[in-house]
Amino acid sequence: MPDAQPLQLVPTDPRVPRRAPVRALPRPPRIVSVGGGKGGIGKSLVAANLAIALARRGERVVLVDADLAGANLHTCLGLELPGRGLADVLERRAELAAVAVPTCVPGVRLVAGAMDHPDATNPKLAQKARLVKQLQTLDADRVVIDLGAGTHLHVLDLFLVSEQGLLVLVPEPSAVENVYRFVKAAFWRRVRHAVSAHGCEAQLRAVIGEGTFRSPAEILGTLSARHPQSGAVLARELIAFRPRLVVNQTRTPQDEGVGPAVIAAWRKFFGLGMDYLGHVPHEGEMWRAMRARRPLLVHSPEAPASLSFAHIAEGLAALEAAEVHSGRTT
Amino acid sequence: MKPLAEQSLYEILEVPSDAPEDDIVKAWDRVSALCAPGALATYTLIPQEDAALLGRRLEEALTVLLDPVARQRYDETLSLTPVPRGGGCGQASASGPEETPRPRVLPPVIRPRPMPPIIPPRRDSPPAGADLPTPIPLERVAPAVEAAEAPAQVEEAPPQIQVAEAPGRGELAEAPTPVEAAVPIPLATPVPVSPPFAAVADVPRPTPVPAALAPATVPPVVPAATPAPRPQEIIVGDGTRYTGDVLRRAREARGITVQQVCERTKITRHHVENLEAERYDLLPAPVYLRGILMALAKELRLDGQKVARSYLEAMAAAAPPPTTATRMTQR
Numbered sequence: 001m002p003d004a005q006p007l008q009l010v011p012t013d014p015r016v017p018r019r020a021p022v023r024a025l026p027r028p029p030r031i032v033s034v035g036g037g038k039g040g041i042g043k044s045l046v047a048a049n050l051a052i053a054l055a056r057r058g059e060r061v062v063l064v065d066a067d068l069a070g071a072n073l074h075t076c077l078g079l080e081l082p083g084r085g086l087a088d089v090l091e092r093r094a095e096l097a098a099v100a101v102p103t104c105v106p107g108v109r110l111v112a113g114a115m116d117h118p119d120a121t122n123p124k125l126a127q128k129a130r131l132v133k134q135l136q137t138l139d140a141d142r143v144v145i146d147l148g149a150g151t152h153l154h155v156l157d158l159f160l161v162s163e164q165g166l167l168v169l170v171p172e173p174s175a176v177e178n179v180y181r182f183v184k185a186a187f188w189r190r191v192r193h194a195v196s197a198h199g200c201e202a203q204l205r206a207v208i209g210e211g212t213f214r215s216p217a218e219i220l221g222t223l224s225a226r227h228p229q230s231g232a233v234l235a236r237e238l239i240a241f242r243p244r245l246v247v248n249q250t251r252t253p254q255d256e257g258v259g260p261a262v263i264a265a266w267r268k269f270f271g272l273g274m275d276y277l278g279h280v281p282h283e284g285e286m287w288r289a290m291r292a293r294r295p296l297l298v299h300s301p302e303a304p305a306s307l308s309f310a311h312i313a314e315g316l317a318a319l320e321a322a323e324v325h326s327g328r329t330t
Numbered sequence: 331m332k333p334l335a336e337q338s339l340y341e342i343l344e345v346p347s348d349a350p351e352d353d354i355v356k357a358w359d360r361v362s363a364l365c366a367p368g369a370l371a372t373y374t375l376i377p378q379e380d381a382a383l384l385g386r387r388l389e390e391a392l393t394v395l396l397d398p399v400a401r402q403r404y405d406e407t408l409s410l411t412p413v414p415r416g417g418g419c420g421q422a423s424a425s426g427p428e429e430t431p432r433p434r435v436l437p438p439v440i441r442p443r444p445m446p447p448i449i450p451p452r453r454d455s456p457p458a459g460a461d462l463p464t465p466i467p468l469e470r471v472a473p474a475v476e477a478a479e480a481p482a483q484v485e486e487a488p489p490q491i492q493v494a495e496a497p498g499r500g501e502l503a504e505a506p507t508p509v510e511a512a513v514p515i516p517l518a519t520p521v522p523v524s525p526p527f528a529a530v531a532d533v534p535r536p537t538p539v540p541a542a543l544a545p546a547t548v549p550p551v552v553p554a555a556t557p558a559p560r561p562q563e564i565i566v567g568d569g570t571r572y573t574g575d576v577l578r579r580a581r582e583a584r585g586i587t588v589q590q591v592c593e594r595t596k597i598t599r600h601h602v603e604n605l606e607a608e609r610y611d612l613l614p615a616p617v618y619l620r621g622i623l624m625a626l627a628k629e630l631r632l633d634g635q636k637v638a639r640s641y642l643e644a645m646a647a648a649a650p651p652p653t654t655a656t657r658m659t660q661r
Contacts, residue, residue: 177374214380218333261371265364269376
């Protein structure tokens with residue numbers, strides 16, 4: 001069982017020869033980003049453990065530490081800070097594929113965060129575009145992006161380019177507040193991109209400016225009445241914007257109800273959809289795993305929290321299968 | 331998604347409009363947990379005034395959707411709302427029962443349950459009929475009286491009730507021949523049938539009299555004797571308006587004192603007194619008043635739902651504080 005191996009340094013130069021690109025790339029990797037607005041709610045741990053759970057389902061996963069201001073995913077995975085990372089990609093010193101290093105879990109590679117580069121915390125648009133392009137051409141089945149806290153534009157943009165955006169929430173008012181702020185900011189950024197691409201930004205601005213709207217659905221009603229085409233653009237965005245929710249650190253049965261309640265409230269009062277992937281119970285072993293610099297799924301694979309990550313990975317795959325089936329994505 | 335104020339109660343509860351009561355209760359629990367003060371899921375998501383509005387709509391949902399009659403009426407207003415909102419909910423539902431009595435000509439139509447207990451006079455010349463009949467139906471009056479007395483043994487309702495009830499039974503038993511129907515039998519003295527007794531009469535339905543007891547000649551008793559046609563809004567929909575006065579008279583008709591009511595229902599004496607005197611401002615909040623009215627109605631053998639709804643509506647109409655008014659008017 002490779003999981004049982006003690007922690008060991010992984011050479012930066014991978015022993016396994018990189019898979020030759022002869023393999024006709026069937027499709028770009030599916031990008032999953034893990035965000036949630038608030039800091040300290042376990043985004044990095046969810047990202048790391050989800051990546052492992054996905055790898056155990058047979059996927060080739062690349063984990064990207066996009067927390068530009070406080071990268072530490074390599075520590076969660078028990079790696080020394082690799083010599084190269086995301087900063088080198090942003091500064092055009094290296095290709096993304098070249099800086100992905102193997103980890104202690106087979107099938108999971110890591111692109112470490114941007115370290116020691118003050119400029120890297122605020123990438124320019126061209127840098128972001130380059131990064132996104134490279135993410136989409138990676139030779140992998142899956143890219144899991146660990147986003148930083150807050151609602152910085154680069155955080156929102158990475159959240160929006162991903163096929164599946166995961167929101168991590170802990171059952172506390174502060175986290176709920178931040179997750180709503182984050183998801184609203186992401187939604188409006190997405191809408192702005194869409195309407196400016198269609199040249200109907202002014203119409204939307206005019207509609208929003210003249211009323212006190214509480215939810216996008218109300219704005220949509222007014223907009224489509226006045227400009228049917230712009231309304232159609234907005235309607236598409238409303239349907240397409242569908243984050244996934246994970247509730248972390250649940251301690252009581254009531255906590256387990258928070259996720260569905262948030263989704264119901266989000267639909268009822270904001271008019272948008274969200275999918276629930278499940279909750280991760282509070283894990284007493286977590287601190288021990290952290291001290292040992294080992295991901296939970298490696299440290300104690302049978303713990304309830306570990307099992308819940310497998311469940312979440314399964315849910316992700318099921319949602320994708322459903323979307324492919326309904327023809328919404330490629 | 332419509333703004334909260336424009337959503338129907340079903341949309342607020344997110345249930346189909348034909349949802350059974352159980353589902354409505356479950357949905358109500360779910361939604362009210364969502365917007366309860368301090369609920370985690372809506373923290374910072376909805377502004378204060380929206381939460382307050384939702385609370386009021388939920389309260390409305392409880393009183394309307396769990397009361398079959400009120401729900402039916404609400405459903406009717408819902409199906410009317412697409413039409414410009416001129417009609418008003420009360421008028422629309424009133425048109426049905428209002429029209430039924432008018433086309434009823436002399437041969438009485440058999441109706442399973444006469445909705446308005448008191449039938450408006452349809453005879454254009456009651457005095458002419460008044461002196462006619464005395465010789466003819468002398469032997470027929472006896473069975474009429476017999477029939478009238480039958481329910482009195484079953485129910486201890488005041489005697490006036492039978493006046494209202496008798497024609498219904500007569501019609502059901504056997505339709506009279508046109509000749510007999512044409513000859514009205516007036517009562518010796520006009521019976522003052524007033525709302526309270528109509529209300530009492532409406533609810534405890536006496537056991538049906540055997541067909542043998544119900545004579546064919548009963549029907550004409552009522553029309554001549556009916557005092558004045560009652561105002562339309564009392565008859566419409568579901569019978570009588572249960573004002574404080576009506577409740578008092580219903581209580582007196584049953585021979586119960588306020589003291590006895592209080593002892594048996596455990597309602598505080600001043601509540602009962604304020605209720606009967608319609609001192610609305612001294613009464614408790616509608617939520618509690620509803621329970622009190624239900625208990626009182628049960629004691630008086632009245633339909634609790636009807637009493638509570640009617641009284642609360644009258645109260646809301648009499649003194650419309652902004653909150654109650656918005657809650658009661660369906661927009």
